[in-house]
Amino acid sequence: MARAEKRDIYQILGVTKTASIEEIKSAYRKAAMQWHPDRNPENKEEAEMRFRECTEAYSVLSDPQKRQIYDTYGHAGLERAGGQTGFNEAIFQDFHDIFGDFFGFEDLFGGGRRGGGRTRVRRGSDLRYDMTLTFEEASLGVNTKIRVPRQEYCESCNGTGAKKGTGVAACQNCGGRGQLVYQQGFFTVNRTCPACQGAGQIIKERCADCRGQGRVDRERTIELRIPPGVDTGTRLRVQGEGEPGPNGGPAGDLYVVLEVKEHSFFERRGADLYCTIPLSFAQAALGAELQVPGLNGEERLRIPEGTQSDAVFRVKGKGLPDPHGGGRGDLYYHVRVVTPTKPTKEQRKILEQLNATIKVDNKPAERGSSLFDKVKDIFG
Numbered sequence: 001m002a003r004a005e006k007r008d009i010y011q012i013l014g015v016t017k018t019a020s021i022e023e024i025k026s027a028y029r030k031a032a033m034q035w036h037p038d039r040n041p042e043n044k045e046e047a048e049m050r051f052r053e054c055t056e057a058y059s060v061l062s063d064p065q066k067r068q069i070y071d072t073y074g075h076a077g078l079e080r081a082g083g084q085t086g087f088n089e090a091i092f093q094d095f096h097d098i099f100g101d102f103f104g105f106e107d108l109f110g111g112g113r114r115g116g117g118r119t120r121v122r123r124g125s126d127l128r129y130d131m132t133l134t135f136e137e138a139s140l141g142v143n144t145k146i147r148v149p150r151q152e153y154c155e156s157c158n159g160t161g162a163k164k165g166t167g168v169a170a171c172q173n174c175g176g177r178g179q180l181v182y183q184q185g186f187f188t189v190n191r192t193c194p195a196c197q198g199a200g201q202i203i204k205e206r207c208a209d210c211r212g213q214g215r216v217d218r219e220r221t222i223e224l225r226i227p228p229g230v231d232t233g234t235r236l237r238v239q240g241e242g243e244p245g246p247n248g249g250p251a252g253d254l255y256v257v258l259e260v261k262e263h264s265f266f267e268r269r270g271a272d273l274y275c276t277i278p279l280s281f282a283q284a285a286l287g288a289e290l291q292v293p294g295l296n297g298e299e300r301l302r303i304p305e306g307t308q309s310d311a312v313f314r315v316k317g318k319g320l321p322d323p324h325g326g327g328r329g330d331l332y333y334h335v336r337v338v339t340p341t342k343p344t345k346e347q348r349k350i351l352e353q354l355n356a357t358i359k360v361d362n363k364p365a366e367r368g369s370s371l372f373d374k375v376k377d378i379f380g
Ligand SMILES: [Zn+2]
Pocket: 154, 155, 156, 157, 158, 159, 160, 161, 162, 207, 208, 209, 210, 211, 212, 213, 214, 215
């Protein structure tokens, strides 16, 4: 049930595996325009995550070599290729090609390009964790702990992948640049050096703890406070609990995506709750005092004399709280009159007597008002 994983990057951009570079560029442009945080002020967190996600996807799919690594080995392959899942060197130039100076991209990614030096600070990947809650947990809120599998820097080698004391040597294949430069007609083409996977360095002796990867798989326990009133689809952001950024960059965020199980008799509509209560014919006709279930224990429901089947009673402010700190929803009781399916001899006799005294006109009723027009406030 607990998953922390990265989404398929073709899916993120909504393109097929065979999409051309033009299709990818166009899909990315559309997605980035849609999810740019400045354009989604009321939904900034999600927008930021989506924006980052589609940008990462684009940075891989726009680079034929990375795309091939991804097609063959998936996310794991990109990670092996030296923490290049993030933004490649060319991506900021690409932004200018695609958007001009329209957006301030550098700001969005933590000033990644500042200084223009070779070592850029890149942010780690965001992670998604799917979590299922009971109706009660979602309604009342809960403090919980989740165990999130993720990659962390190997402490034995400080993330270098080299065995302690052995250090690294410049890659001979690329002279330590990490890139090989080819001349193709008018164009100069940079390709990631296959010998060092772009790192520019070769590890002399691998760190045993991480087998030279510089990262280790760890399971981290994170305390999480679920506010009351959350619903299926609610996302909680836990800042800095995603994967660490390469070269000591800031960690990404963890997004906990909630799914709330349905209750056996409460039905939820936004912050309002609905519940159906069966009522005998006699209770409906004579009126009754009932003990009915509420969100925080029992509620008293007074059924007035002469209540019709399908009447709806509202208890104000007894629904679910707004997780963003607003008010509370209402609790609705919908009563349904049940008739005896197999009346006993005695019941039959009484009902026949009753029938002789009650006259109901069996002509068609006027077209009904909806259930919710029948709401009666019972506690003000
Ligand atoms: Zn290590």
